[in-house]
Amino acid sequence: MFAFYMTPTFDFPVRIRCRETGDVLQAWKDSPQGYLNLPSTDKTRHLVFEFDNSQSLLTLGSVSFEIRVIPDPARGVREEEIDPIEKKVQTLFETMQTLRKLQELIRYDQKEHRTLVEHANVRVHWCSIMQVVSFVAAAGGQLWLLRRFVEKRRTL
Template sequence: MWIAWLLLLPCVLAHTIDLLPHTEHCFFEDMHVGDEMTLTYQVSGGGHLDIDVRIRDPDGQLLFQQLRKDTGTYDFVADADGRYTYCFSNEFSAISDKTLSFNVHGILYLTEDEGLIPAERELRDLATNVQLFKDEQEYLVMRERVHRNTAESTNSRVKWWSIIQTILIVAVCAFQVYFVKRQFEVRRTI
């Protein structure tokens, strides 16, 4: 039983890749006419959290393009048989690498003639809704991670700024005590 769960675990996790500066990663899906595909992605770290995304059909025609965005979703139905390409690009970045999580899922099209009974249709709808819920949950986890990192960074800066201010106040107070004490010293002249 546990072995089955361990074997299924990689199937439910999102794909995570690191995009180095000036690089592009492309992936391929072989699809038939009527197949549906959904691509969701979320940038979770690096730079301004933005990447370019492009999806092309088997003929190389651009189906979808989103430039310098941190998250996105695109659904489409295949119009032709062949290999569809989706690419994630960090080519515009000169310094920072990006961490990207993405999910690809699809539905193979079956007609009523191919034996799709109402129970199967309901199961397919349920599976689609569970997948959408899972994608939304992963998006929320990524957003929480980004916001937590921002809060921790801000907290650290406030801490160090407070320490520096405390040191400056103590130094100014010591200087004032020394200066006032010198003003009231009796100076002897011979």
């Protein structure tokens, strides 16, 4: 199984292709997330995972991906030979995999949100410091002008 998640503000193309034949097995163009389950086979596969970030010279982006090998219990067995309990277990397994993918997506989104909030808090902190400094400077200037206005001048 292959799954990826990237920053939703800037998507770039992701492709999976077979190295021997050059066939594109799956491609995503405008999606910040995706996954692909490949069925088990008897032959060895050499896959190429391509993340095309040629458009992101000045844009910061992050990509998280995972490749897991999950044995297929139905490999080499005909559909009518599978026990009904095994079918339900397979359905439960697929549901659990879907939930895991959803959990990973939520975790990634929360990480991005937390990073955004931390950056915003730093900016708010510096703006507050600048406001306090400008208020102190304005108060000092007003006191100086008031003292200059009130003080008596003697001229001959």
